[in-house]
Amino acid sequence: MFELEAGEDPLPDGRVRRRGGGRKTAEAQDPDLVLALLALVEPDERGDPASPLRWTTRSLRDLAQELTRQGRPVSAPTVGRLLKDQGFSLQANAKTLEGKQHPDRDAQFRYINEQVKAHQADGEPVISVDTKKKEYLGDLPNPGRQWRPKGDPVRVEDHSFFFTGPHVPHAIPYGIYDMARNTGWVNVGIDHDTSAFAVESIRRWWRGRGSLDYPNANRLLITADCGGSNSYRFRLWKAELAGFAAETGLTVTVCHFPPSTSKWNKIEHRLFSHITMNWRGRPLTSHEVVVNSIAATRTHTGLTVTAELDTNAYPLGVSVSAERMSMLPIVPHTERGAWNYTISPADGHPPLSPCDDQARIRSESLHALADPRLTGMSRQELNELAACLAPGQAALAEQRNFEIRGGPRRQAKANHGRPLLTDADKTLIAIVYLRQICSQRVLSEMLEISQPPIGQAITETGKLLAARKLTIKPTVLRFTSAGALRDFLDSNTVPARPNRLALLADPALTGMSRPELAALTERLSLRQAAEAEQRKHRQRGGDRQASARGGIFQEKITDAERVLAVILGMRKVCTWQVVAELFQVSRRTIGNAQIWVRPLLEETDYTVTRAATRYSSADALLNALTPHDDNPAVTESTP
Structure with a gap:
């Protein structure tokens, strides 16, 4: 104003103030302002760990308030200008991290x-x-x-x-x-x-x-x-x-x-x-x-x-x-x-075609599984049991759906989402499984249904059977494959299990007669069963569930075979590894048998006598027991 009143020449280029005039910028007045701002907006691993903005949204207004609290008064537009000058911009997350990459x-x-x-x-x-x-x-x-009349969004x-x-x-x-x-x-x-x-x-x-x-x-x-x-x-x-x-x-x-x-x-x-x-x-x-x-x-x-x-x-x-x-x-x-x-x-x-071939296979397999030889009851008795359990099964299914929905049903049942198994099918599968006919894997192979629906059916039906105090007794039939089960249903052929006791219970190997070995095994049977149940109780952390079958299906080695294996190992007939090969199990299985059976043998005052012959391999031992043309008989006294 003084310069204009004094009549001085106007400034060039239409300027109203000479260069350098006016209020200084915020960063010029406070040289440390930019550094303080960068400490707030840089990544967490490099920023100020004590900053209250570390876990909040870093808007321009919040940044300006934090700088003002630190004694550096500044406005939100100034913070925005400083960030742009430093090369910052608003950016969303970039989905580029792919995690661990496959080598191929x-x-x-x-x-x-x-x-x-x-x-x-x-x-x-x-x-x-x-x-x-x-x-x-x-x-x-x-x-x-999307474009719509102003003030009229889609509700x-x-x-x-x-x-x-x-x-x-x-x-x-x-x-x-x-x-x-x-x-x-x-x-x-x-x-x-x-x-x-x-x-x-x-x-x-x-x-x-x-x-x-x-x-x-x-x-x-x-x-x-x-x-x-x-x-x-x-x-x-x-x-x-x-x-x-x-x-x-x-x-x-x-x-x-x-x-x-x-x-x-x-x-x-x-x-x-x-x-x-x-x-x-x-x-x-x-x-x-x-x-x-x-x-x-x-x-x-x-x-x-x-x-x-x-x-x-x-x-x-x-x-x-x-x-x-x-x-x-x-x-x-x-x-x-x-x-x-x-x-x-x-x-x-x-x-x-799942609608034709697999539905037909499933229907034929269910009809085959309902055979009285497998269920232990006639088809009429099986149907009556299924009808008795049907209300309970429907209640459990509705309870499960209620938990999945998180509330009551909001609409009527539709055609989609129907299960592959009816309530009667679930009852049949549970009966076959609880009778220890086969495993869930075999049932899955026969019915061409994945194992989770089968396991769920067995669990729910087992609870209903336990609530009604209905006991399903196991049978002696055991099938490890769907083919073996079909062969039994077609020709009544029961799969044979290797009779290791008949071959390896030779008195020359055990140091006792076969009746004596049978009596010893009989004395230890109750103790073995009790010890096995105690081990399972510790592993489960409690009592067996209602849907459990009460035992291990198709054990790799029976209690009697465990006793025989431990006796052969203690008598030094062969090494423990050779014992495992003779019984066609792993070394760990034989090790567990040794841990479980040896204390029981010691409690019965069993006296270990070393064998006269020690075999270095399973083939050598079996060849010594097998009669040849030039040696037509193998006596019990000579290995």
Whole structure:
């Protein structure tokens, strides 16, 4: 003002103040201001550990208040200017960390690339498959925004936990992306994301689009991640693909991406990402909305998508037996055969259908298991017992569903989610298991059902039987494989167990006659049983559960054989390792037998006499006991 009143010449370039005039900047007035600000915003491992902002949101306002509290008054806009000057900006989390990488990661990527190029060069179809995230239906918030009249947003539920759970309508989009034609096919299921559903989606794509786009195709390459319904570990996935190959006549090659690399699958960023952007901000209230939103997805690069609704049921727990799996025409590649394999049409191998073949196999197996020789009761008595337990089974199932839902049922029962086993089937399986006929693994192989549903059925039915004080007595029949059980049902052939006592109980080896050995074993039997039950009680930490069978199925070595093995070892007939070879068990099993039986023998005043002959191998001992042509008999006095 004084300069203007004095009539001095105006400043050049239209300035109102000479350079350097005006209030100094905050960082000029406080040289340590920038350092104090950086101490607040730098990463935790380098920042001030005593800062109260370490575990809070570092907004401009919070940073300004903290600096002011430290005696450096500054405004939020000034903090923003200083951060920008120092190269800071607002950034979200970057999903780039993949965890521990598989050692064959890069090699598998290169192999997949080579397979894709080879198939595309020959004009064969190459598809990328995966399951998109399950979407629950209802007036639920969906991320994203869309243009609407001002002040008129779409009203949705503020809490979504009431709309989640196994009995809430949902949509499961399974996508197939054609890499060469840039087209997508999405099969929207309403039941479960199983391997059968995944292959059915591929089958629908081939019928509706693939066979038209590739009329002369002989091969099909599928790239998929290593988990989910299309996991390389699932037998059902491979068996269903074998059925698909037999139906279409295509040679199907599957290449799986290594673990934790599913985002590299083309379908993730060429199909699913565009579907998510297309329905952003729109509540998925029905299956029709889901299907139409997916089918309307388009991109400027020419992506087109076809979507359809799949109302079929795909029950959980369906499995494939190892016997049937070995018959499928699956050839692993020389390069990482677990991830890369080819399935040929292979004439003579009928297609596998869970609705036909497996349902028939399951029904026939259940009918066979209901044989009175296995259950210990007539079929009429078994039906009456199943009817008696049915109300209790229904109550347990409803209680289990109540706990899963977190509350009462909000809608009527639907057709999806039906279990593979009825209440009568569960009763039959529990009876067979508790009678110690076979293990859960054998039942799984026979019924082609995974073990968790079988274990759950046995546990719940066992509790009901215990509550009614119904005791299921074990039988002497033991089967370690589904084939042996079928042979027994067909021809009444009982699997023979190696009679080690008849061969190794020779008086020349034991130092006593066979009646004396039998009497000694009989005296120790009660003590062995008591000691075994005490050990199991300590291992369990309490009493046996109601559904337990009361013993170990098909022990590798019996109590009598334990006594004989310990006597042979104590008499120095051979080494303990040779004893293990004679009884066809591990050295650890023989060691446990020694720990358990030796104290009992000492309590009975058993006198150990060293054997006259010591054998260095199991073959030498068995040859000495086996009669030859030139030595027709082996007496009890001469080893």
